[in-house]
Amino acid sequence: MSNDNIKQSGDSRTPDHLRVLEFHGSEQEIGHLHGQQLREEIGLFYDDLLEQMCTDGGTTEDDLLSYSRAHLPAAMDYAPELVDEMRGIAEGAGFPFGKVLLINCFDEVCWHGPQVLKKSLHGCTAFAATGRATVDGKCYVGQSWDVPTYYPAVFFRLVRDSGAITLILSHPGMIGGTGLSSSGLALVWTSLKSNDAGIGVPATFVVRKALQASDLGGLIGNVITASRANGMNFIAGDAIAAVDIELTATRYQVTYSHGILSRANHYESPELLGFEANLPDTVPDTYLRSGRMKELLQQHESTIDLEVMKNIYCDHASAPGSICRHESLGFHTCVSLIYDPAEGVVWASNGRPCEAGFVQYSLAPQS
Numbered sequence: 001m002s003n004d005n006i007k008q009s010g011d012s013r014t015p016d017h018l019r020v021l022e023f024h025g026s027e028q029e030i031g032h033l034h035g036q037q038l039r040e041e042i043g044l045f046y047d048d049l050l051e052q053m054c055t056d057g058g059t060t061e062d063d064l065l066s067y068s069r070a071h072l073p074a075a076m077d078y079a080p081e082l083v084d085e086m087r088g089i090a091e092g093a094g095f096p097f098g099k100v101l102l103i104n105c106f107d108e109v110c111w112h113g114p115q116v117l118k119k120s121l122h123g124c125t126a127f128a129a130t131g132r133a134t135v136d137g138k139c140y141v142g143q144s145w146d147v148p149t150y151y152p153a154v155f156f157r158l159v160r161d162s163g164a165i166t167l168i169l170s171h172p173g174m175i176g177g178t179g180l181s182s183s184g185l186a187l188v189w190t191s192l193k194s195n196d197a198g199i200g201v202p203a204t205f206v207v208r209k210a211l212q213a214s215d216l217g218g219l220i221g222n223v224i225t226a227s228r229a230n231g232m233n234f235i236a237g238d239a240i241a242a243v244d245i246e247l248t249a250t251r252y253q254v255t256y257s258h259g260i261l262s263r264a265n266h267y268e269s270p271e272l273l274g275f276e277a278n279l280p281d282t283v284p285d286t287y288l289r290s291g292r293m294k295e296l297l298q299q300h301e302s303t304i305d306l307e308v309m310k311n312i313y314c315d316h317a318s319a320p321g322s323i324c325r326h327e328s329l330g331f332h333t334c335v336s337l338i339y340d341p342a343e344g345v346v347w348a349s350n351g352r353p354c355e356a357g358f359v360q361y362s363l364a365p366q367s
Contacts, residue, residue, distance in 0.1 A: 022157040027081040031088020039093040042173040048150040068105035103173040107203040111193045122147040123265040125289040126188040128242035129304045131258035141237040142338035143188035176204030181211045186339035187236040193279035194231030194248035239342035248275040260297040264290035285321025314354040
């Protein structure tokens, strides 16, 4: 049973449930509602981000605003409707557009400049299992969403005038994270750091554009044709199959699977190893998390189902830098998610899954 118990009219959270905010209309209208609903939280989140991004000294708010502003032309060329959504957020919240843009360039700022941060880090562990790997051939796609403790997690159910629906797990003021679409697609995202990074389309835009596709092939196309600012890794799936899309700013490698996939925060495709920058130096447990996820998926291959994946996401091998991450290097597992794109549902934990358990949320709008 779905537990989408929070709507625009109020907040009736229990400790075990994530908020679900449902917005209808055009991208600008959706953004305006987002900004209105989370006006105070957007300001607080921005202040926390800024404090962490400037902690190491030498970088100012003006530096960060200038850096993020440089990405705007590429974002506008790639997805002008999402720039409209950001403008709507700024207008609804009564908050400067440049600051909303900076929130949406959080991945670029953290990993690529103006200076590489030692705080405000984030790192995730993602998977897909489908076909011969699962009990009934069903496709599951999921990840741990590992971020600093001050990141407030929110589900946004976005219902466009066209009837297209997207369920996005994200943060106040941010347009993209990880999600599910009414086209029967699920996408998860782990950060990478590539040595060819520069100015281009921010990762949050690529996530959202990917989920606008009508099929898995279109999703791949929306990702690989972006003039990307940085490296990233996506695992995406539909009802039948899954793909891993490993990306630098200028190159990509796509792997099709009718079995299992897993990734963390380092390059694994032989063709792209030469683009690895120094993220593993900062977060070396990426090798442990990716390896452990592969081990557990292989161990359960042909018997993977929802309960198996819930247990895997509670795994503490090699703690504290484990799949279920208790705070280490300044970040922790904020949410763990398991998507079923065929059914249009996701199971998510509000906090570390070993403590919070999982609740089901639905893509379907609430009547």
